[in-house]
Amino acid sequence: MADTVVGANPEHHAGGQDPNRRDFIHIAAAVGAVGAVGGLAWPFIDQMNPAGDTLALASIEFDLGKVELGQQVTIKWRGKPLFIRHRTGKEIAEAIKGDTADLRDKQTDEQRHKPGKAEWLVLIGTCTHLGCVPTFGGGEYGGWFCPCHGSVYDTSGRIRKGPAPKNLEVPDYAFLSDTKVKVG
Amino acid sequence: MSGHSNYEPKTGFERWLDTRLPVVRLAYDSMIDFPTPKNLNYWWTFGGILAVMLGVQIVTGIVLAMHYVPHVDHAFDSVERIMRDVNYGWLIRYMHANGASMFFLAVYIHMFRGLYYGSYKAPREVLWLLGCVIYLLMMATAFMGYVLPWGQMSFHGAVVITNLFGALPVIGPKITTWLWGGFAVDDPTLNRFFSLHYLLPFMIAGVVGLHIWALHVPGNNNPTGVNVKSKEDTVPFHPYYTVKDGFAISVFLIMYAAFVFFNPNALGDAVNYVKANPLVTPAHIVPEWYFLPFYAILRAVPNKLMGVLAMGGAIAMLFLLPWLDTSKVRSMRYRPAAKLYFVIFVVTCLILGICGGNLPDAHVIPGLNTFQLGDADLNSMVWLSRIAALYYFAYFLVILPVLGLTETPLPQPESISSPVLSHPANAPAGAAASPEKRG
Ligand code: HEM
Numbered sequence: 089m090a091d092t093v094v095g096a097n098p099e100h101h102a103g104g105q106d107p108n109r110r111d112f113i114h115i116a117a118a119v120g121a122v123g124a125v126g127g128l129a130w131p132f133i134d135q136m137n138p139a140g141d142t143l144a145l146a147s148i149e150f151d152l153g154k155v156e157l158g159q160q161v162t163i164k165w166r167g168k169p170l171f172i173r174h175r176t177g178k179e180i181a182e183a184i185k186g187d188t189a190d191l192r193d194k195q196t197d198e199q200r201h202k203p204g205k206a207e208w209l210v211l212i213g214t215c216t217h218l219g220c221v222p223t224f225g226g227g228e229y230g231g232w233f234c235p236c237h238g239s240v241y242d243t244s245g246r247i248r249k250g251p252a253p254k255n256l257e258v259p260d261y262a263f264l265s266d267t268k269v270k271v272g
Numbered sequence: 273m274s275g276h277s278n279y280e281p282k283t284g285f286e287r288w289l290d291t292r293l294p295v296v297r298l299a300y301d302s303m304i305d306f307p308t309p310k311n312l313n314y315w316w317t318f319g320g321i322l323a324v325m326l327g328v329q330i331v332t333g334i335v336l337a338m339h340y341v342p343h344v345d346h347a348f349d350s351v352e353r354i355m356r357d358v359n360y361g362w363l364i365r366y367m368h369a370n371g372a373s374m375f376f377l378a379v380y381i382h383m384f385r386g387l388y389y390g391s392y393k394a395p396r397e398v399l400w401l402l403g404c405v406i407y408l409l410m411m412a413t414a415f416m417g418y419v420l421p422w423g424q425m426s427f428h429g430a431v432v433i434t435n436l437f438g439a440l441p442v443i444g445p446k447i448t449t450w451l452w453g454g455f456a457v458d459d460p461t462l463n464r465f466f467s468l469h470y471l472l473p474f475m476i477a478g479v480v481g482l483h484i485w486a487l488h489v490p491g492n493n494n495p496t497g498v499n500v501k502s503k504e505d506t507v508p509f510h511p512y513y514t515v516k517d518g519f520a521i522s523v524f525l526i527m528y529a530a531f532v533f534f535n536p537n538a539l540g541d542a543v544n545y546v547k548a549n550p551l552v553t554p555a556h557i558v559p560e561w562y563f564l565p566f567y568a569i570l571r572a573v574p575n576k577l578m579g580v581l582a583m584g585g586a587i588a589m590l591f592l593l594p595w596l597d598t599s600k601v602r603s604m605r606y607r608p609a610a611k612l613y614f615v616i617f618v619v620t621c622l623i624l625g626i627c628g629g630n631l632p633d634a635h636v637i638p639g640l641n642t643f644q645l646g647d648a649d650l651n652s653m654v655w656l657s658r659i660a661a662l663y664y665f666a667y668f669l670v671i672l673p674v675l676g677l678t679e680t681p682l683p684q685p686e687s688i689s690s691p692v693l694s695h696p697a698n699a700p701a702g703a704a705a706s707p708e709k710r711g
């Protein structure tokens with residue numbers, strides 16, 4: 089490099105000493121280039137994250153009056169299925185019985201519904217394994233069965249068997265009145 | 273691309289061009305005069321077949337893209353319109369959909385060829401690695417292409433595969449959201465998959481260029497696995513292999529055409545002719561046939577993260593292979609023990625494919641209920657795939673490393689031109705191919 093050129097700066101250091109001004113220029117230029125490329129890379133990565141309008145479609149309201157006892161309605165929320173289940177006494181009893189079982193993802197039934205509203209279960213209907221939509225009434229726990237790789241959920245939506253690691257997720261929701269919920 | 277060139281420009285224009293951009297020289301040296309071992313068999317024709325199939329996919333794909341609409345509300349209908357209304361749209365789509373299957377069929381044969389004849393060993397490691405990269409890109413391309421028609425299988429396949437990344441600790445869920453561009457597989461996902469599905473085949477073409485470059489440095493391996501020693505051992509690529517490859521390509525295209533014209537949906541899933549519905553998963557979701565072995569490995573493991581890692585590991589094995597096999601003998605022709613394990617390996621891959629296509633609890637032998645072990649039914653597809661997956665990994669991680677150190681190979685021929693004495697098939701009657709002790 090420059091230090092081999094005849095007449096180059098005689099004070100030019102041998103390796104290991106303080107960097108001189110030329111080194112500084114090299115380092116600064118390299119850092120600048122890396123910083124610029126890195127800084128530009130981020131917008132190109134982040135553009136793939138959810139866009140503003142996608143984020144804005146966050147909450148919906150739902151009228152529970154439409155769901156008969158023992159029925160389940162599936163609606164779409166943020167592109168995902170949402171289960172709104174009107175549980176029978178038998179289902180609730182079975183769910184409470186499950187509280188003491190050896191659970192993979194420990195939660196009591198109480199923690200999975202709003203206080204005093206045990207008959208209403210609101211769940212995100214995607215299997216916590218790889219995201220298929222479980223069907224109600226399959227599997228040996230009276231709850232949901234996932235057709236993809238055989239995960240079995242109980243009447244509280246808790247994982248009991250199969251490859252899924254977690255219980256069916258309970259989204260953020262609130263009762264606006266006795267018959268209306270707001271999800272998200 | 274390397275070494276000495278015999279090209280002599282004939283016309284004034286060729287001389288003029290040759291001193292400015294020697295492309296004719298490049299083509300001549302790599303496709304006409306290229307010295308090629310004289311003993312290549314038909315397993316060596318799949319490289320040419322693959323090149324043709326890549327071309328077919330690109331041409332048919334670009335035409336499809338002229339009519340296809342990448343939007344969740346229109347994608348399914350636009351594909352149906354291609355099928356019904358666009359002139360010859362049915363032909364072009366069936367060529368593309370079946371072309372993907374043919375492409376994978378050819379690549380699997382091509383890879384097993386490499387496995388058997390030791391084409392991944394020195395000095396061809398980089399060539400092999402580039403092949404593995406092409407295979408990965410093909411899988412990504414085919415997966416995203418399958419999402420485009422936006423049928424039920426497209427959609428739920430996309431959900432399952434993108435959720436695989438969610439198994440990674442901490443960053444997993446962030447990656448899936450990033451891949452989706454939302455909270456679920458939706459319009460942004462379809463759009464980006466279309467963009468990438470268009471791009472990746474051209475990246476494949478680029479890597480194919482490197483792959484061929486890396487081939488032309490050491491030259492072809494051959495069925496004996498013995499290095500080319502002299503000019504005696506080779507013939508020029510043209511006309512010998514242009515004709516042989518051309519014949520194989522023709523036969524392959526006839527089989528391809530048989531699918532396209534007589535049974536175009538044989539390899540596809542009927543459920544994909546139902547428009548995607550995010551609220552209902554089909555009862556039996558399966559990927560396209562070429563992914564079934566990996567799908568079986570995924571399902572063989574009861575834990576989510578471990579299942580995903582096992583599936584990734586199955587592909588990683590291919591990348592590590594050049595350093596796992598300890599044998600210096602390339603061709604399994606001279607490795608009787610390895611040959612046996614190889615045959616079992618091929619069968620294992622087929623078994624994994626069958627397991628992946630069936631429900632996990634389906635019985636392997638129908639109507640037999642005696643193989644119960646506690647909670648487990650050993651007569652089930654899951655258990656069969658567990659055993660097969662175990663062999664798959666053992667082949668790479670135990671058998672090939674150990675066998676190379678313990679086996680006694682048969683004597684290899686001196687050169688490609690003199691395999692008569694050592695090829696067991698050619699041994700004169702009465703004289704055992706290998707009288708010496710065996711391992
Ligand atoms: C490596 C090469 C390629 C492979 C393996 C491949 C694979 C696939 C597959 C499996 C499908 C789904 C077919 C179906 O079931 O309908 C598909 C669809 C599609 N591909 Fe490709 N493809 C390749 C190259 C391309 C290229 C270069 C383009 C150019 C833009 C393209 C454009 C399309 C379009 C528009 C569709 C949707 C229409 C349809 O589903 O038939 N593909 N591709």
Ligand code: FES
Pocket residue numbers: 215216217218219220234235236237238239250251252
């Ligand atoms: S997605 Fe439900 S079990 Fe795999």
